[in-house]
Amino acid sequence: MTIPQERILILDFGSQYTPLIARRIREQHVYCEIHPYDMPESQIKAFAPKGIILSGGPETVTLESTPRAPKIVFELGCPVLGICYGMQTMAEQLGGKVVACSNREFGYAHAQITEPTELLKEITDKKGNPYLDVWMSHGDHVEQVPPEFIIILNTPNTPIAGMADPKRNFYALQFHPEVTHTQQGKEILERFVDKICDCRPSWTAHNILEHEIAEIKQKVGEEKVLLALSGGVDSTVLAALLHKAIGKQLLCVFVNTGLLRTTDKDSAIQALADDMNISVVKIDASDRFLKALGGITDPEEKRKAIGNLFVEIFEAESTKHPDIAWLAQGTIYSDVIESAGTTTQKAHAIKSHHNVGGLPDTLKLKLLEPLRELFKDEVCQLGLELGLPPELVYKHPFPGPGLAIRVLGEVTPKNIDLVRKADVILQEELRKHNHYDKISQAFCVFLPVKSVGVIGDARQYAPIIAIRAIETIDFMTARWAHLPYALLETISNRIINEVAGISRVVYDVSGKPPATIEWE
Numbered sequence: 001m002t003i004p005q006e007r008i009l010i011l012d013f014g015s016q017y018t019p020l021i022a023r024r025i026r027e028q029h030v031y032c033e034i035h036p037y038d039m040p041e042s043q044i045k046a047f048a049p050k051g052i053i054l055s056g057g058p059e060t061v062t063l064e065s066t067p068r069a070p071k072i073v074f075e076l077g078c079p080v081l082g083i084c085y086g087m088q089t090m091a092e093q094l095g096g097k098v099v100a101c102s103n104r105e106f107g108y109a110h111a112q113i114t115e116p117t118e119l120l121k122e123i124t125d126k127k128g129n130p131y132l133d134v135w136m137s138h139g140d141h142v143e144q145v146p147p148e149f150i151i152i153l154n155t156p157n158t159p160i161a162g163m164a165d166p167k168r169n170f171y172a173l174q175f176h177p178e179v180t181h182t183q184q185g186k187e188i189l190e191r192f193v194d195k196i197c198d199c200r201p202s203w204t205a206h207n208i209l210e211h212e213i214a215e216i217k218q219k220v221g222e223e224k225v226l227l228a229l230s231g232g233v234d235s236t237v238l239a240a241l242l243h244k245a246i247g248k249q250l251l252c253v254f255v256n257t258g259l260l261r262t263t264d265k266d267s268a269i270q271a272l273a274d275d276m277n278i279s280v281v282k283i284d285a286s287d288r289f290l291k292a293l294g295g296i297t298d299p300e301e302k303r304k305a306i307g308n309l310f311v312e313i314f315e316a317e318s319t320k321h322p323d324i325a326w327l328a329q330g331t332i333y334s335d336v337i338e339s340a341g342t343t344t345q346k347a348h349a350i351k352s353h354h355n356v357g358g359l360p361d362t363l364k365l366k367l368l369e370p371l372r373e374l375f376k377d378e379v380c381q382l383g384l385e386l387g388l389p390p391e392l393v394y395k396h397p398f399p400g401p402g403l404a405i406r407v408l409g410e411v412t413p414k415n416i417d418l419v420r421k422a423d424v425i426l427q428e429e430l431r432k433h434n435h436y437d438k439i440s441q442a443f444c445v446f447l448p449v450k451s452v453g454v455i456g457d458a459r460q461y462a463p464i465i466a467i468r469a470i471e472t473i474d475f476m477t478a479r480w481a482h483l484p485y486a487l488l489e490t491i492s493n494r495i496i497n498e499v500a501g502i503s504r505v506v507y508d509v510s511g512k513p514p515a516t517i518e519w520e
Helices: 018-027 041-047 085-093 185-196 205-220 233-249 267-275 286-292 299-319 333-338 376-385 413-432 485-498
Strands: 007-012 031-036 051-054 080-083 097-113 131-144 150-154 162-165 170-173 224-229 250-256 280-284 324-328 366-368 441-455 458-471 504-507
Touching: 007 018, 007 041, 018 031, 018 185, 031 041, 051 085, 051 185, 080 085, 085 097, 085 131, 085 162, 085 170, 170 185, 205 233, 205 366, 205 376, 224 233, 224 299, 233 250, 233 267, 233 376, 250 299, 267 280, 280 299, 286 299, 299 324, 413 441, 413 458, 413 485, 441 485, 441 504, 458 485, 485 504
Parallel strands: 007 031, 007 051, 051 080, 080 170, 224 250, 224 324, 250 280, 324 366, 458 504
Antiparallel strands: 097 131, 097 150, 150 162, 162 170, 441 458
Protein backbone atom coordinates (compact mmCIF):
# COMPACT_ATOMS: atom_id res chain seq x y z
CA MET A 1 0.00 0.00 0.00
CA THR A 2 1.22 3.49 -0.81
CA ILE A 3 1.69 5.75 2.20
CA PRO A 4 -1.20 8.26 2.29
CA GLN A 5 -0.46 11.55 0.55
CA GLU A 6 -2.23 13.47 3.30
CA ARG A 7 0.30 13.27 6.09
CA ILE A 8 1.66 15.20 9.03
CA LEU A 9 5.37 15.67 9.73
CA ILE A 10 6.47 15.75 13.38
CA LEU A 11 9.91 17.22 13.99
CA ASP A 12 11.33 15.81 17.22
CA PHE A 13 13.29 18.02 19.61
CA GLY A 14 13.74 15.19 22.11
CA SER A 15 10.61 15.20 24.23
CA GLN A 16 9.56 11.92 25.83
CA TYR A 17 6.05 12.93 24.77
CA THR A 18 6.81 13.23 21.03
CA PRO A 19 5.48 9.75 20.18
CA LEU A 20 2.22 10.71 21.88
CA ILE A 21 1.75 13.42 19.28
CA ALA A 22 1.99 10.76 16.60
CA ARG A 23 -0.36 8.52 18.58
CA ARG A 24 -3.02 11.23 18.84
CA ILE A 25 -2.81 11.94 15.11
CA ARG A 26 -3.04 8.29 14.16
CA GLU A 27 -6.09 8.00 16.41
CA GLN A 28 -7.69 10.30 13.85
CA HIS A 29 -6.70 7.76 11.15
CA VAL A 30 -4.26 10.25 9.65
CA TYR A 31 -0.76 9.13 8.75
CA CYS A 32 2.24 10.86 10.33
CA GLU A 33 5.94 10.31 10.81
CA ILE A 34 8.44 11.48 13.42
CA HIS A 35 11.77 12.80 12.14
CA PRO A 36 14.65 14.63 13.84
CA TYR A 37 14.36 18.41 14.09
CA ASP A 38 17.42 18.75 11.82
CA MET A 39 15.82 16.79 9.00
CA PRO A 40 17.39 18.03 5.73
CA GLU A 41 15.31 20.60 3.86
CA SER A 42 15.29 18.45 0.73
CA GLN A 43 13.69 15.58 2.69
CA ILE A 44 11.09 17.90 4.22
CA LYS A 45 10.14 19.06 0.73
CA ALA A 46 10.00 15.48 -0.52
CA PHE A 47 7.78 14.45 2.40
CA ALA A 48 5.30 17.13 1.29
CA PRO A 49 3.48 17.47 4.62
CA LYS A 50 0.01 18.92 4.89
CA GLY A 51 1.05 20.17 8.31
CA ILE A 52 4.13 20.26 10.55
CA ILE A 53 4.28 19.86 14.34
CA LEU A 54 7.33 20.97 16.33
CA SER A 55 7.62 18.85 19.47
CA GLY A 56 8.75 19.69 22.97
CA GLY A 57 12.27 18.93 24.18
CA PRO A 58 14.69 19.03 27.12
CA GLU A 59 16.87 21.89 25.82
CA THR A 60 16.52 25.67 26.19
CA VAL A 61 16.30 28.15 23.30
CA THR A 62 17.90 30.85 25.46
CA LEU A 63 21.37 29.56 24.48
CA GLU A 64 23.01 30.21 21.12
CA SER A 65 23.70 26.65 19.99
CA THR A 66 20.47 24.89 20.91
CA PRO A 67 18.20 23.13 18.39
CA ARG A 68 16.22 25.17 15.87
CA ALA A 69 13.64 24.22 13.27
CA PRO A 70 14.81 24.30 9.64
CA LYS A 71 13.89 27.63 8.02
CA ILE A 72 11.90 25.84 5.35
CA VAL A 73 9.32 24.87 7.99
CA PHE A 74 8.10 28.47 8.01
CA GLU A 75 8.42 28.89 4.23
CA LEU A 76 6.53 25.86 2.86
CA GLY A 77 3.14 27.48 3.27
CA CYS A 78 1.64 24.60 5.26
CA PRO A 79 0.22 24.97 8.81
CA VAL A 80 2.68 24.67 11.72
CA LEU A 81 1.94 23.84 15.35
CA GLY A 82 4.65 24.37 17.98
CA ILE A 83 4.35 22.54 21.32
CA CYS A 84 6.33 23.60 24.42
CA TYR A 85 9.94 23.81 23.11
CA GLY A 86 8.41 23.91 19.63
CA MET A 87 6.55 27.09 20.61
CA GLN A 88 9.69 28.61 22.05
CA THR A 89 11.87 27.97 19.01
CA MET A 90 9.07 29.26 16.77
CA ALA A 91 8.98 32.46 18.83
CA GLU A 92 12.76 32.94 18.77
CA GLN A 93 13.13 32.15 15.08
CA LEU A 94 10.31 34.47 13.99
CA GLY A 95 11.34 37.50 16.04
CA GLY A 96 9.89 36.94 19.51
CA LYS A 97 11.69 36.56 22.83
CA VAL A 98 12.02 33.63 25.25
CA VAL A 99 13.32 33.85 28.82
CA ALA A 100 13.85 31.46 31.72
CA CYS A 101 10.93 31.11 34.14
CA SER A 102 11.47 32.39 37.66
CA ASN A 103 9.80 29.14 38.75
CA ARG A 104 9.73 26.09 36.50
CA GLU A 105 6.18 24.86 35.87
CA PHE A 106 5.24 21.19 35.94
CA GLY A 107 1.76 19.75 36.26
CA TYR A 108 -1.81 20.94 35.83
CA ALA A 109 -2.69 24.54 34.94
CA HIS A 110 -5.94 26.35 34.24
CA ALA A 111 -5.65 28.23 30.94
CA GLN A 112 -8.00 30.97 29.72
CA ILE A 113 -8.69 31.28 26.00
CA THR A 114 -8.32 34.94 25.03
CA GLU A 115 -8.52 34.53 21.23
CA PRO A 116 -10.11 31.28 20.04
CA THR A 117 -8.75 31.36 16.46
CA GLU A 118 -9.36 28.28 14.31
CA LEU A 119 -7.28 26.11 16.67
CA LEU A 120 -9.40 26.65 19.78
CA LYS A 121 -12.72 27.46 18.19
CA GLU A 122 -15.69 25.90 20.04
CA ILE A 123 -13.38 24.30 22.64
CA THR A 124 -14.49 24.96 26.22
CA ASP A 125 -14.39 23.42 29.68
CA LYS A 126 -17.15 21.15 30.98
CA LYS A 127 -19.28 24.16 31.91
CA GLY A 128 -19.01 25.74 28.48
CA ASN A 129 -16.53 28.43 29.57
CA PRO A 130 -13.43 29.41 27.52
CA TYR A 131 -10.98 27.59 29.79
CA LEU A 132 -8.68 24.60 29.31
CA ASP A 133 -7.28 22.18 31.88
CA VAL A 134 -3.75 21.64 30.59
CA TRP A 135 -0.48 19.90 31.47
CA MET A 136 2.61 22.09 31.72
CA SER A 137 6.24 20.97 31.71
CA HIS A 138 8.62 23.85 31.01
CA GLY A 139 11.46 25.92 32.44
CA ASP A 140 11.33 28.74 29.84
CA HIS A 141 8.45 30.82 28.49
CA VAL A 142 7.72 33.25 25.69
CA GLU A 143 8.02 36.81 26.99
CA GLN A 144 7.27 38.55 23.67
CA VAL A 145 5.41 37.12 20.67
CA PRO A 146 6.84 37.57 17.16
CA PRO A 147 5.45 40.25 14.81
CA GLU A 148 1.97 39.41 13.39
CA PHE A 149 1.33 36.96 16.25
CA ILE A 150 -1.45 37.30 18.82
CA ILE A 151 -1.76 35.80 22.30
CA ILE A 152 -4.48 33.15 22.37
CA LEU A 153 -4.08 31.69 25.88
CA ASN A 154 -2.80 32.61 29.31
CA THR A 155 -2.51 31.06 32.76
CA PRO A 156 -1.81 32.71 36.14
CA ASN A 157 1.86 31.68 35.85
CA THR A 158 2.29 31.95 32.07
CA PRO A 159 0.92 35.14 30.47
CA ILE A 160 1.66 33.76 26.98
CA ALA A 161 0.50 30.14 27.12
CA GLY A 162 -0.40 30.12 23.44
CA MET A 163 0.12 32.29 20.36
CA ALA A 164 -0.96 32.34 16.73
CA ASP A 165 -0.50 33.98 13.36
CA PRO A 166 -3.83 32.95 11.76
CA LYS A 167 -2.93 34.37 8.34
CA ARG A 168 -0.01 31.96 7.96
CA ASN A 169 -1.68 29.18 9.99
CA PHE A 170 1.12 29.23 12.58
CA TYR A 171 -0.01 28.14 16.06
CA ALA A 172 1.88 27.41 19.26
CA LEU A 173 1.04 26.10 22.74
CA GLN A 174 3.21 26.15 25.85
CA PHE A 175 1.40 23.11 27.30
CA HIS A 176 1.25 19.54 25.98
CA PRO A 177 -2.04 18.75 24.19
CA GLU A 178 -0.79 15.25 23.37
CA VAL A 179 -0.88 13.94 26.97
CA THR A 180 -4.13 12.68 28.46
CA HIS A 181 -3.67 15.07 31.40
CA THR A 182 -4.67 17.94 29.06
CA GLN A 183 -8.41 17.33 29.06
CA GLN A 184 -9.18 19.07 25.75
CA GLY A 185 -5.90 18.11 24.09
CA LYS A 186 -7.45 15.55 21.75
CA GLU A 187 -9.94 18.14 20.48
CA ILE A 188 -7.16 20.67 19.90
CA LEU A 189 -5.06 18.25 17.84
CA GLU A 190 -8.15 17.13 15.93
CA ARG A 191 -8.87 20.74 14.99
CA PHE A 192 -5.29 21.26 13.81
CA VAL A 193 -5.23 18.10 11.69
CA ASP A 194 -8.81 18.20 10.41
CA LYS A 195 -9.84 21.87 10.22
CA ILE A 196 -6.48 23.60 9.71
CA CYS A 197 -4.47 20.97 7.77
CA ASP A 198 -7.57 19.53 6.05
CA CYS A 199 -6.41 15.90 6.34
CA ARG A 200 -8.86 13.08 5.61
CA PRO A 201 -8.85 9.83 7.67
CA SER A 202 -7.18 7.09 5.61
CA TRP A 203 -4.83 5.32 8.07
CA THR A 204 -6.85 2.29 9.22
CA ALA A 205 -6.04 -1.21 10.52
CA HIS A 206 -6.91 -2.65 7.12
CA ASN A 207 -4.56 -0.24 5.34
CA ILE A 208 -1.80 -0.87 7.90
CA LEU A 209 -2.12 -4.62 7.33
CA GLU A 210 -1.86 -4.25 3.55
CA HIS A 211 1.12 -1.94 3.91
CA GLU A 212 2.98 -4.25 6.33
CA ILE A 213 2.38 -7.38 4.25
CA ALA A 214 3.68 -5.65 1.12
CA GLU A 215 6.80 -4.40 2.96
CA ILE A 216 7.53 -7.80 4.50
CA LYS A 217 7.26 -9.54 1.14
CA GLN A 218 9.51 -6.97 -0.48
CA LYS A 219 12.16 -7.20 2.27
CA VAL A 220 12.18 -10.94 2.81
CA GLY A 221 11.61 -12.21 -0.71
CA GLU A 222 12.10 -16.00 -0.75
CA GLU A 223 14.27 -16.05 2.41
CA LYS A 224 13.20 -17.65 5.67
CA VAL A 225 12.48 -15.92 8.98
CA LEU A 226 12.99 -17.02 12.57
CA LEU A 227 10.63 -15.30 15.03
CA ALA A 228 11.38 -14.90 18.72
CA LEU A 229 7.96 -15.83 20.14
CA SER A 230 7.37 -14.84 23.77
CA GLY A 231 3.68 -15.68 24.11
CA GLY A 232 2.83 -12.02 24.66
CA VAL A 233 0.51 -9.93 22.52
CA ASP A 234 3.16 -8.27 20.34
CA SER A 235 5.03 -11.38 19.22
CA THR A 236 1.76 -13.29 18.78
CA VAL A 237 0.37 -10.62 16.45
CA LEU A 238 3.69 -10.55 14.62
CA ALA A 239 3.59 -14.33 14.16
CA ALA A 240 0.13 -14.08 12.60
CA LEU A 241 1.26 -11.17 10.40
CA LEU A 242 4.39 -12.94 9.16
CA HIS A 243 2.48 -16.14 8.54
CA LYS A 244 -0.02 -14.26 6.39
CA ALA A 245 2.78 -12.53 4.50
CA ILE A 246 5.27 -15.38 3.94
CA GLY A 247 3.53 -18.58 5.11
CA LYS A 248 5.89 -21.56 5.46
CA GLN A 249 8.97 -19.32 5.27
CA LEU A 250 8.33 -18.58 8.98
CA LEU A 251 9.72 -20.59 11.91
CA CYS A 252 8.70 -19.52 15.42
CA VAL A 253 10.92 -20.25 18.42
CA PHE A 254 9.38 -20.12 21.87
CA VAL A 255 11.87 -19.92 24.74
CA ASN A 256 10.75 -20.85 28.23
CA THR A 257 12.93 -18.52 30.28
CA GLY A 258 11.57 -19.63 33.64
CA LEU A 259 10.49 -16.02 34.04
CA LEU A 260 7.01 -16.35 32.53
CA ARG A 261 3.56 -16.03 34.00
CA THR A 262 1.67 -19.27 34.54
CA THR A 263 -0.66 -18.51 31.61
CA ASP A 264 2.02 -17.53 29.06
CA LYS A 265 3.49 -20.96 28.44
CA ASP A 266 0.64 -22.45 26.46
CA SER A 267 -2.28 -20.18 25.42
CA ALA A 268 -0.74 -18.17 22.58
CA ILE A 269 1.49 -21.03 21.46
CA GLN A 270 -1.47 -23.41 21.12
CA ALA A 271 -3.49 -20.83 19.23
CA LEU A 272 -0.70 -20.30 16.70
CA ALA A 273 0.37 -23.92 16.36
CA ASP A 274 -3.10 -25.47 16.24
CA ASP A 275 -5.48 -22.84 14.86
CA MET A 276 -3.13 -21.17 12.38
CA ASN A 277 -0.86 -24.14 11.59
CA ILE A 278 2.31 -22.17 12.35
CA SER A 279 5.51 -24.10 13.01
CA VAL A 280 6.69 -23.55 16.60
CA VAL A 281 9.91 -24.89 18.17
CA LYS A 282 9.90 -24.95 22.00
CA ILE A 283 13.14 -24.53 23.96
CA ASP A 284 13.36 -24.86 27.75
CA ALA A 285 16.16 -22.54 28.90
CA SER A 286 14.82 -21.73 32.36
CA ASP A 287 17.94 -22.98 34.17
CA ARG A 288 20.21 -20.98 31.86
CA PHE A 289 18.33 -17.73 32.45
CA LEU A 290 18.22 -18.11 36.23
CA LYS A 291 21.95 -18.90 36.24
CA ALA A 292 22.71 -15.86 34.06
CA LEU A 293 20.78 -13.63 36.47
CA GLY A 294 22.48 -14.99 39.58
CA GLY A 295 23.83 -12.22 41.82
CA ILE A 296 22.55 -9.40 39.60
CA THR A 297 20.42 -6.73 41.29
CA ASP A 298 20.69 -3.75 38.93
CA PRO A 299 17.68 -3.65 36.55
CA GLU A 300 19.71 -2.54 33.54
CA GLU A 301 22.16 -5.38 34.10
CA LYS A 302 19.25 -7.81 34.30
CA ARG A 303 17.94 -6.63 30.95
CA LYS A 304 21.36 -6.90 29.33
CA ALA A 305 21.93 -10.40 30.71
CA ILE A 306 18.55 -11.53 29.42
CA GLY A 307 19.07 -9.90 26.03
CA ASN A 308 22.51 -11.45 25.61
CA LEU A 309 21.24 -14.92 26.46
CA PHE A 310 18.32 -14.59 24.05
CA VAL A 311 20.79 -13.77 21.30
CA GLU A 312 22.92 -16.81 22.21
CA ILE A 313 19.90 -19.11 22.08
CA PHE A 314 18.61 -17.78 18.77
CA GLU A 315 22.11 -17.86 17.32
CA ALA A 316 22.42 -21.53 18.26
CA GLU A 317 18.97 -22.32 16.90
CA SER A 318 19.67 -20.50 13.64
CA THR A 319 22.71 -22.72 12.99
CA LYS A 320 20.31 -25.68 12.87
CA HIS A 321 18.48 -23.94 10.04
CA PRO A 322 21.12 -22.53 7.67
CA ASP A 323 18.45 -21.34 5.24
CA ILE A 324 17.14 -18.77 7.75
CA ALA A 325 18.27 -15.22 6.94
CA TRP A 326 16.12 -13.07 9.24
CA LEU A 327 15.43 -12.75 12.96
CA ALA A 328 12.02 -11.20 13.64
CA GLN A 329 11.16 -9.49 16.94
CA GLY A 330 7.90 -8.09 18.29
CA THR A 331 9.44 -4.73 19.12
CA ILE A 332 6.83 -1.95 19.27
CA TYR A 333 7.15 1.80 19.41
CA SER A 334 6.92 2.19 23.19
CA ASP A 335 9.92 -0.18 23.58
CA VAL A 336 11.92 1.93 21.15
CA ILE A 337 10.93 5.21 22.78
CA GLU A 338 11.86 4.23 26.33
CA SER A 339 15.23 3.00 25.05
CA ALA A 340 15.68 6.29 23.14
CA GLY A 341 16.02 4.11 20.09
CA THR A 342 13.85 6.04 17.66
CA THR A 343 15.37 6.99 14.35
CA THR A 344 15.64 10.54 15.62
CA GLN A 345 17.93 9.66 18.55
CA LYS A 346 16.88 12.96 20.20
CA ALA A 347 15.12 11.65 23.32
CA HIS A 348 16.80 10.79 26.62
CA ALA A 349 16.83 7.07 27.50
CA ILE A 350 14.46 5.95 30.28
CA LYS A 351 15.41 2.27 30.36
CA SER A 352 16.78 -0.26 27.92
CA HIS A 353 14.70 -3.01 26.35
CA HIS A 354 16.21 -6.40 25.65
CA ASN A 355 14.85 -6.39 22.09
CA VAL A 356 15.95 -2.88 21.13
CA GLY A 357 19.31 -1.89 19.77
CA GLY A 358 20.12 -4.16 16.86
CA LEU A 359 21.98 -7.45 16.70
CA PRO A 360 25.59 -8.34 17.49
CA ASP A 361 27.98 -8.96 14.61
CA THR A 362 28.28 -12.62 15.63
CA LEU A 363 24.63 -13.25 14.71
CA LYS A 364 24.60 -13.46 10.93
CA LEU A 365 20.90 -12.65 10.60
CA LYS A 366 19.13 -9.57 9.39
CA LEU A 367 16.71 -7.92 11.81
CA LEU A 368 13.00 -7.75 10.93
CA GLU A 369 10.73 -5.60 13.15
CA PRO A 370 7.47 -4.87 11.29
CA LEU A 371 5.70 -3.54 14.43
CA ARG A 372 8.50 -1.16 15.40
CA GLU A 373 6.59 1.98 14.37
CA LEU A 374 3.20 0.89 15.75
CA PHE A 375 1.69 1.71 19.12
CA LYS A 376 0.19 -0.95 21.37
CA ASP A 377 -3.42 -0.22 20.44
CA GLU A 378 -2.50 -0.30 16.72
CA VAL A 379 -0.91 -3.71 17.28
CA CYS A 380 -4.13 -4.92 18.94
CA GLN A 381 -6.23 -3.59 16.06
CA LEU A 382 -3.88 -5.32 13.64
CA GLY A 383 -4.32 -8.58 15.56
CA LEU A 384 -8.09 -8.37 15.25
CA GLU A 385 -7.75 -7.59 11.55
CA LEU A 386 -5.64 -10.76 11.24
CA GLY A 387 -8.41 -12.80 12.86
CA LEU A 388 -6.85 -13.42 16.27
CA PRO A 389 -9.38 -13.86 19.10
CA PRO A 390 -10.02 -10.75 21.26
CA GLU A 391 -9.08 -12.58 24.48
CA LEU A 392 -5.62 -13.17 23.03
CA VAL A 393 -5.19 -9.71 21.51
CA TYR A 394 -6.30 -7.86 24.63
CA LYS A 395 -4.42 -9.99 27.12
CA HIS A 396 -2.54 -7.77 29.54
CA PRO A 397 0.97 -6.98 28.25
CA PHE A 398 3.98 -8.75 29.69
CA PRO A 399 7.56 -7.43 29.47
CA GLY A 400 10.16 -9.29 27.45
CA PRO A 401 12.46 -9.81 30.48
CA GLY A 402 9.47 -11.35 32.24
CA LEU A 403 9.27 -11.66 36.01
CA ALA A 404 12.98 -10.80 36.29
CA ILE A 405 12.04 -7.11 36.38
CA ARG A 406 9.10 -7.76 38.69
CA VAL A 407 11.44 -9.21 41.28
CA LEU A 408 13.34 -6.27 42.68
CA GLY A 409 16.83 -7.18 43.78
CA GLU A 410 18.32 -10.57 43.00
CA VAL A 411 16.28 -12.98 40.90
CA THR A 412 16.05 -16.35 42.67
CA PRO A 413 13.76 -19.34 42.03
CA LYS A 414 12.09 -18.71 45.40
CA ASN A 415 11.34 -15.04 44.71
CA ILE A 416 10.10 -15.83 41.19
CA ASP A 417 7.79 -18.46 42.64
CA LEU A 418 6.39 -16.01 45.19
CA VAL A 419 5.58 -13.27 42.68
CA ARG A 420 4.19 -15.79 40.18
CA LYS A 421 1.79 -17.28 42.76
CA ALA A 422 0.71 -13.81 43.89
CA ASP A 423 0.10 -12.79 40.30
CA VAL A 424 -2.15 -15.80 39.68
CA ILE A 425 -4.35 -14.69 42.58
CA LEU A 426 -4.44 -11.11 41.29
CA GLN A 427 -5.52 -12.19 37.80
CA GLU A 428 -8.12 -14.63 39.15
CA GLU A 429 -9.79 -11.99 41.31
CA LEU A 430 -9.73 -9.35 38.57
CA ARG A 431 -11.49 -11.73 36.20
CA LYS A 432 -13.90 -12.99 38.86
CA HIS A 433 -15.02 -9.43 39.65
CA ASN A 434 -15.11 -8.33 35.98
CA HIS A 435 -12.25 -5.84 36.27
CA TYR A 436 -9.66 -7.56 34.06
CA ASP A 437 -11.04 -6.05 30.85
CA LYS A 438 -11.73 -2.68 32.45
CA ILE A 439 -8.05 -1.97 33.10
CA SER A 440 -5.06 -2.05 30.75
CA GLN A 441 -2.53 -3.94 32.82
CA ALA A 442 -2.16 -5.39 36.31
CA PHE A 443 0.67 -7.33 37.93
CA CYS A 444 2.51 -8.08 41.16
CA VAL A 445 6.00 -6.97 42.14
CA PHE A 446 8.24 -8.68 44.69
CA LEU A 447 9.92 -6.19 47.03
CA PRO A 448 13.12 -7.27 48.78
CA VAL A 449 12.06 -5.35 51.86
CA LYS A 450 11.02 -7.32 54.93
CA SER A 451 8.06 -6.37 57.06
CA VAL A 452 6.79 -7.71 60.37
CA GLY A 453 3.54 -9.64 60.21
CA VAL A 454 1.54 -11.97 62.44
CA ILE A 455 0.58 -15.34 60.97
CA GLY A 456 -1.24 -17.80 63.28
CA ASP A 457 -0.30 -15.80 66.38
CA ALA A 458 3.36 -16.08 65.40
CA ARG A 459 5.68 -13.28 64.33
CA GLN A 460 6.64 -13.32 60.66
CA TYR A 461 9.38 -11.13 59.20
CA ALA A 462 8.96 -11.53 55.45
CA PRO A 463 9.03 -9.73 52.07
CA ILE A 464 6.30 -7.55 50.55
CA ILE A 465 4.22 -7.84 47.38
CA ALA A 466 3.20 -4.64 45.57
CA ILE A 467 0.22 -4.59 43.22
CA ARG A 468 0.32 -2.36 40.14
CA ALA A 469 -2.82 -1.76 38.03
CA ILE A 470 -3.11 0.95 35.39
CA GLU A 471 -5.49 2.45 32.84
CA THR A 472 -4.07 3.73 29.57
CA ILE A 473 -4.72 4.04 25.85
CA ASP A 474 -1.18 3.91 24.50
CA PHE A 475 1.05 2.90 27.45
CA MET A 476 2.97 6.15 27.06
CA THR A 477 0.97 7.82 29.82
CA ALA A 478 -1.14 6.00 32.38
CA ARG A 479 -3.34 6.50 35.44
CA TRP A 480 -3.32 4.08 38.35
CA ALA A 481 -6.54 2.08 38.33
CA HIS A 482 -9.02 3.01 41.05
CA LEU A 483 -9.95 -0.57 41.94
CA PRO A 484 -12.64 -1.03 44.62
CA TYR A 485 -11.31 -1.25 48.16
CA ALA A 486 -13.24 -4.48 48.75
CA LEU A 487 -11.53 -6.08 45.76
CA LEU A 488 -8.08 -4.95 46.91
CA GLU A 489 -8.84 -6.31 50.36
CA THR A 490 -9.80 -9.70 48.92
CA ILE A 491 -6.65 -9.85 46.79
CA SER A 492 -4.45 -8.83 49.71
CA ASN A 493 -5.98 -11.37 52.08
CA ARG A 494 -5.62 -14.18 49.58
CA ILE A 495 -1.97 -13.39 48.80
CA ILE A 496 -0.98 -13.19 52.47
CA ASN A 497 -2.91 -16.34 53.36
CA GLU A 498 -2.06 -18.46 50.32
CA VAL A 499 1.47 -17.40 49.39
CA ALA A 500 3.68 -18.57 52.23
CA GLY A 501 6.49 -16.12 52.90
CA ILE A 502 4.68 -12.83 52.21
CA SER A 503 3.85 -10.59 55.17
CA ARG A 504 2.28 -7.54 53.55
CA VAL A 505 0.62 -6.28 50.33
CA VAL A 506 0.76 -2.67 49.12
CA TYR A 507 -0.93 -0.88 46.19
CA ASP A 508 0.96 1.38 43.78
CA VAL A 509 -0.85 4.70 43.21
CA SER A 510 1.74 6.31 40.91
CA GLY A 511 0.84 7.63 37.47
CA LYS A 512 2.99 7.61 34.34
CA PRO A 513 4.62 10.06 34.36
CA PRO A 514 6.38 10.44 36.72
CA ALA A 515 6.63 6.68 37.31
CA THR A 516 7.07 4.11 34.55
CA ILE A 517 4.57 1.25 34.32
CA GLU A 518 7.05 -1.44 35.33
CA TRP A 519 9.04 -0.95 38.52
CA GLU A 520 12.34 -1.77 36.83
